[in-house]
Amino acid sequence: MGLTLTWLSVIILIPLAGLFLKSFELSLDQFWGILTSRRTLNALKISFGLAFAAATVNLVMGMIIVWALVRYRFAGRRIFDAIVDIPFALPTAVAGVALTSLFAEKGWLGAPLAELGIKVAFTPLGIFVAMIFIGIPFVVRTVQPVLIDLDAEIEEAAASLGANRWHTVAKVILPSLIPAMLTGFALAFARAVGEYGSVIFIAGNLPNVSEIAPLLIVIRLSEFRYADATAIAVVMLVASFVIIFVINRLQRWAQTRIPAH
Amino acid sequence: MNLPQISMSTAREDLRTEPRIIRVVIIAIAATFLTVFVVLPLVVVFAQAFSKGVAAYFSALSEPEALSAIRLTLVVAAISVSLNLVFGVVAAWAIAKFEFRGKTFLITLIDLPFSVSPVISGLVFVLLFGAQGFWGTWLQANDVHILFAVPGIALATIFVTFPFVARALIPLMQEQGTQEEEAAISLGASGLQAFFRVTLPNIKWGVLYGVLLCNARAMGEFGAVSVVSGHIRGETNTMPLLVEILYNEYQFVASFAIASLLAMLALITLVAKTILERHLDEGQLPSD
Numbered sequence: 001m002g003l004t005l006t007w008l009s010v011i012i013l014i015p016l017a018g019l020f021l022k023s024f025e026l027s028l029d030q031f032w033g034i035l036t037s038r039r040t041l042n043a044l045k046i047s048f049g050l051a052f053a054a055a056t057v058n059l060v061m062g063m064i065i066v067w068a069l070v071r072y073r074f075a076g077r078r079i080f081d082a083i084v085d086i087p088f089a090l091p092t093a094v095a096g097v098a099l100t101s102l103f104a105e106k107g108w109l110g111a112p113l114a115e116l117g118i119k120v121a122f123t124p125l126g127i128f129v130a131m132i133f134i135g136i137p138f139v140v141r142t143v144q145p146v147l148i149d150l151d152a153e154i155e156e157a158a159a160s161l162g163a164n165r166w167h168t169v170a171k172v173i174l175p176s177l178i179p180a181m182l183t184g185f186a187l188a189f190a191r192a193v194g195e196y197g198s199v200i201f202i203a204g205n206l207p208n209v210s211e212i213a214p215l216l217i218v219i220r221l222s223e224f225r226y227a228d229a230t231a232i233a234v235v236m237l238v239a240s241f242v243i244i245f246v247i248n249r250l251q252r253w254a255q256t257r258i259p260a261h
Numbered sequence: 262m263n264l265p266q267i268s269m270s271t272a273r274e275d276l277r278t279e280p281r282i283i284r285v286v287i288i289a290i291a292a293t294f295l296t297v298f299v300v301l302p303l304v305v306v307f308a309q310a311f312s313k314g315v316a317a318y319f320s321a322l323s324e325p326e327a328l329s330a331i332r333l334t335l336v337v338a339a340i341s342v343s344l345n346l347v348f349g350v351v352a353a354w355a356i357a358k359f360e361f362r363g364k365t366f367l368i369t370l371i372d373l374p375f376s377v378s379p380v381i382s383g384l385v386f387v388l389l390f391g392a393q394g395f396w397g398t399w400l401q402a403n404d405v406h407i408l409f410a411v412p413g414i415a416l417a418t419i420f421v422t423f424p425f426v427a428r429a430l431i432p433l434m435q436e437q438g439t440q441e442e443e444a445a446i447s448l449g450a451s452g453l454q455a456f457f458r459v460t461l462p463n464i465k466w467g468v469l470y471g472v473l474l475c476n477a478r479a480m481g482e483f484g485a486v487s488v489v490s491g492h493i494r495g496e497t498n499t500m501p502l503l504v505e506i507l508y509n510e511y512q513f514v515a516s517f518a519i520a521s522l523l524a525m526l527a528l529i530t531l532v533a534k535t536i537l538e539r540h541l542d543e544g545q546l547p548s549d
Contacts, residue, residue: 007348011420012370015385018395022388061294068291071277072284080292082535086299089527089534091481092379093501094520097508098302101309101517108301133298155277165279187376194378197483197501201508214380218488221384226393233381240376244369 016237023234026227034231039207040216044235047213050124051192054131058188059181061132062139069140070147087136092197099130100201122204127212130199131192138191139184146180146254147173179254183247190243194236306524309517321515322522329495330503330519336411337486337499338479341418345475349426350468354460356427357434358442371428374421382420383488386413409491414499417485422475429471433464433541466540473537477530481523 023031034040068074069081087095103110103120110121120126150173158168196214204210213232220229278284311318321327352371356364374382388394390407400407407413441463445455461468483501490497498506500519507516 008352008367008370011416011423012373015389015420016373018388019381019385021395061290064287065291065295068288072288074288076292080295082531083295083299085531085534086303086527089477089530090303091483091501091523091527093483093504094306094481094523094527095302097504097516097520098306101513102302102305108305109297133302136295136298152277159277190376194376194381196378196380196487201505214378214484217378217380217384221387221488224393226388226391229384230388233378233384236378237381240373240378244372244376248369 019230019233019237022226022230026231030227031231034228035235039211040213040228040232042208043211043213043216044232046124046127046211047193047236048239050128050212051131051189051195054128054135054192055185055189057132058135058139059185062136062143062184062188063181065136066140066143066147070144084137084140087134092134092195093201095133095198096130096201099133099198100126103129103202121202122210124203124210126202126204127199127210130202131195134195134198135188135192138188139181142184142187143177143180146177150176179250183250183254186243186247186250190240190247193239303524303528306517306520309513310521312517313514317514318518318521321512321518324515326495326498326503327515327519330498330500331522333411333414333496333498334480334500337415337418338476340415341422341479342472342476344419345422345426346468346472349423349471349475350430350461350464352427353430353434354456357431357437358439368431371424374423379421379482379484380488383417383485386417386420386489408489409493409497411497413489414486414497417489418479418482421482421485422479425475425478426468426471429474430464430467433467434460437463466537470534470537470541473530473533477526480526 026034035044065080065084069077069084100121101107103113103126105111105114105119105121107121113120118125120129154172155168158172159165163171194214196212196218199212200215203212203215205215213236217229217232220226220232279287352367355361356367387408389396390400390413391397392401394408407416441459442455445459446452450458480499481501482499483505486499487502487505490499490502492498492502492506494506500523504516504520504523507513507519
């Protein structure tokens, strides 16, 4: 037990404490100055804004995918079920170069899109695409077990009491999935906000336009502007804590809504 | 798992599904989305890697730089997986079998690396060991190299892969409870004997599952390692870092050749994971 705590402190606690200590070396004015500089604000806006949009897409597409996987039988269902995890398993750098070459102007998808006048690679749209990619598994994997365990009889009761299918889905099934859906959304959002590897290749990395916050941290580090890097990192870390807290709350909410079995 | 629903009564079935047209549309959307966003990127990796033929592919992989990156990746993965295996098992054991104050905090701490940006995971070690860092001056004075060297890469990798083993084991061990251990101890086994003869055999599939995912992430980690590595060619480049460097130098065949090895690792991991999940579903968990 003591060993566990020691190891955890050495590996996780001390490094994180170091980050906060470093940020205390800054005066509040300095800290504020770094955060409200145009480039930092834009990077944070891009990371958080696009992550929110991508997580929303993941929520909608995740529900469609999970519904197909759980409720329907079709050819290749098991394979599709397995490949949902690929964005988890594929190293982010590999995902980054693959998505870039796919969506580049001469790429398999980039070329037809370019004819439509849509440029994906090296624009904010590319960041959005990469964030969608890495967020796919979260909503599917959090909702899937809940949907599988859902009691069939409630649905049948609703239907036999005269509810049409749309009402049954919207008023009976969806409400019991909401905690899991929100958890999946929050996880996808947290992952997309901090994502680095799969985004930087496709992003174009133009300051104020397509530069994500984690990349700005790396740039500041390479310029030896440690204070700047630390200030941005502290903001993102606090955001992570808030998201973890929200997820824990959501999970507790889910447990009180669905009786444990 | 849900049993296939044999149509005992079609009328009952109809109550729980949608009109055929809606079913087809939903399946089509799901399949198209997964194909575009997941299958195509995977296919493109191999297409690019072999775009100049098989010979070019293998000659790219046998470059000294590629070999040294592969070697470093294996070494770092071996170090971080074995350390996280030991401490993951101990942490899960402490959390699942004992009650103590601050347990929730401990669980949050274990989960933390999952939700922190990999760049920040690297940054914290730069702040500790870098030239301007807390211990930087001492390290320099004593000629100890952590940053831009193998120890730093290993530390960052351990940090980001810490949760996997513990996360895989905690629910499993909680479900199993402490009865079997108590029985073993009341029959005269020592604590260690009870652990090795009773606890460990019960969780072996879970351990394997955690190690598998831990290893995949350890070999593939990019953000955290990129910050602490210093990108010294032939020395501190892991495979994912080499993918980046070669890509930025427009050596696409070489870059995608390395990437294809990592993609194969991901695919093998997924297959093994599916097999292990079946074992975990069957043998390990008592049916609830």
